[in-house]
Amino acid sequence: MKTAILGGGLSGLTLARLLQEKGNDVVVLEAEPEYGGLCRSKTDRGFTFDTGGSHIIFSRDAEVLAFMRRMIADNEQRNNRTTKIFYKHLFVKYPFENGLSDLPPEDRFACINGFIKTLIAVEKGELPPPENFREWIYYTFGDGIAECYMIPYNEKIWKYPTDRMSLHWVDGRIPRPPVEDVIRSAIGIETEGYTHQSVFSYPLDGGIEALIHAIAAPIQKCIRTGFRVVSITKSGAGWKISNGDEVIEADRCICTMPLQHLLPCLEDVPPGVKDAAAALKYNSLVCVNIGIRGRVPDFSWVYVPDPAMGMANRISFPSHYSRNVAPPGRSAVLAEITHQPGDEVASMTDDELILEVIVMLQNMEILKKDQVVFSSVERQPFAYVVYDLDYQKNIAVVKDYCSSAGIPLVGRFAQFEYLNMDGCIRSVMDFVASGV
Numbered sequence: 243m244k245t246a247i248l249g250g251g252l253s254g255l256t257l258a259r260l261l262q263e264k265g266n267d268v269v270v271l272e273a274e275p276e277y278g279g280l281c282r283s284k285t286d287r288g289f290t291f292d293t294g295g296s297h298i299i300f301s302r303d304a305e306v307l308a309f310m311r312r313m314i315a316d317n318e319q320r321n322n323r324t325t326k327i328f329y330k331h332l333f334v335k336y337p338f339e340n341g342l343s344d345l346p347p348e349d350r351f352a353c354i355n356g357f358i359k360t361l362i363a364v365e366k367g368e369l370p371p372p373e374n375f376r377e378w379i380y381y382t383f384g385d386g387i388a389e390c391y392m393i394p395y396n397e398k399i400w401k402y403p404t405d406r407m408s409l410h411w412v413d414g415r416i417p418r419p420p421v422e423d424v425i426r427s428a429i430g431i432e433t434e435g436y437t438h439q440s441v442f443s444y445p446l447d448g449g450i451e452a453l454i455h456a457i458a459a460p461i462q463k464c465i466r467t468g469f470r471v472v473s474i475t476k477s478g479a480g481w482k483i484s485n486g487d488e489v490i491e492a493d494r495c496i497c498t499m500p501l502q503h504l505l506p507c508l509e510d511v512p513p514g515v516k517d518a519a520a521a522l523k524y525n526s527l528v529c530v531n532i533g534i535r536g537r538v539p540d541f542s543w544v545y546v547p548d549p550a551m552g553m554a555n556r557i558s559f560p561s562h563y564s565r566n567v568a569p570p571g572r573s574a575v576l577a578e579i580t581h582q583p584g585d586e587v588a589s590m591t592d593d594e595l596i597l598e599v600i601v602m603l604q605n606m607e608i609l610k611k612d613q614v615v616f617s618s619v620e621r622q623p624f625a626y627v628v629y630d631l632d633y634q635k636n637i638a639v640v641k642d643y644c645s646s647a648g649i650p651l652v653g654r655f656a657q658f659e660y661l662n663m664d665g666c667i668r669s670v671m672d673f674v675a676s677g678v
């Protein structure tokens with residue numbers, strides 16, 4: 243049985259490795275000259291940056307976490323998370339509900355008051371159950387936390403109104419603290435939230451791509467880079483997959499590339515399916531990488547909800563994840579800017595984006611312009627799935643069609659779900675175990 247895997251990101255490569263271990267003959271078809279997808283990294287002048295945004299290795303899923311850590315083996319630095327939210331020129335502990343004592347007193351009062359009043363109202367049945375993400379935020383956290391942090395931050399990262407977002411995905415993804423922790427944190431007793439991420443791993447050398455290389459090591463011969471799939475046709479019981487010049491034949495075909503790239507490769511897709519796929523929302527990403535002389539604050543990463551501070555929604559400090567990703571005496575800063583495909587950010591030049599981020603970092607007192615010794619920009623067309631209110635209806639139409647066409651979907655933009663690396667590997671493991 244020969245299996246063609248479309249897309250050579252983390253999902254495609256892990257799938258190829260696990261299928262090969264079970265004796266399958268596999269070929270991975272990857273459009274780009276390098277495999278790795280969102281989990282690639284680049285080293286230039288001694289700085290290593292992840293090109294799909296700053297990545298860390300963590301998971302609640304013990305089996306998957308053990309797999310990732312086994313892959314990077316000794317090439318691992320373990321870190322304690324020290325994450326902040328930049329709010330009114332203060333660095334507030336993350337998650338926000340665990341950092342209330344860092345807030346100015348009036349905001350601290352508004353947050354705890356709103357939280358407790360909402361709890362009581364929910365308890366008395368006075369609040370109707372939420373029907374969208376914005377209502378869920380108010381229902382779960384109260385108006386103080388909602389308006390100081392949750393709504394501004396979420397609208398900045400998703401680039402989408404929270405009242406037009408679905409709430410089916412929030413459980414397990416957004417920290418929901420116990421009441422006692424919120425009260426403790428408001429009066430200044432140290433608490434920790436989102437604890438399965440409070441210690442994380444990162445490769446010492448090579449950035450997050452080191453994980454990819456370790457996974458791909460035994461399957462090098464099966465990977466075809468520079469093979470952009472443009473057509474997929476049924477041929478008897480098998481498939482013919484082409485890049486326009488060359489045809490690869492396979493008994494089965496598994497998609498890990500974005501659905502938006504899969505459907506145009508297929509013949510006679512019904513208009514209703516095309517419309518449903520076109521209606522699926524996602525965000526693109528710009529990463530601005532800055533290398534500086536000297537040190538940066540001792541934080542893992544910082545969320546920046548306030549749009550007035552600048553375009554970036556998150557600032558990471560990779561040189562704290564691994565001591566080897568910046569030259570001695572230098573530090574690394576990675577700013578992530580999410581945006582909609584084709585919007586004003588997409589048309590900004592690299593120089594404009596770098597200047598935007600340097601001004602923002604200066605205003606946050608993270609660095610001074612004359613410390614900058616390195617800068618670069620990376621762009622990712624597919625970064626985040628955005629769960630709008632029609633998401634579940636549209637994705638069901640597309641998935642039903644792919645299933646009836648006989649093409650399994652595995653991975654972040656093939657399943658079109660907000661899957662982190664662990665979620666992708668879990669999907670792969672479950673797929674392989676199902677024996678489909």
Ligand SMILES: Cc1cc2nc3c(=O)[nH]c(=O)nc-3n(C[C@H](O)[C@H](O)[C@H](O)COP(=O)(O)OP(=O)(O)OC[C@H]3O[C@@H](n4cnc5c(N)ncnc54)[C@H](O)[C@@H]3O)c2cc1C
Nearest residue numbers: 249251252253273279280295297298471499653654662663
């Ligand atoms: C900003 C950001 C930060 C993140 N941080 C973390 C983190 O800290 N921890 C974590 O666990 N996860 C994190 N993630 C999530 C993680 O990056 C993804 O879960 C994972 O990389 C998805 O892998 P994938 O293989 O499913 O998809 P992708 O990496 O998107 O791979 C799809 C592949 O398909 C290829 N392709 C596309 N079209 C074609 C075509 N026509 N023919 C052939 N190939 C094609 C692409 O080139 C790509 O290589 C983060 C994601 C983002 C955006």
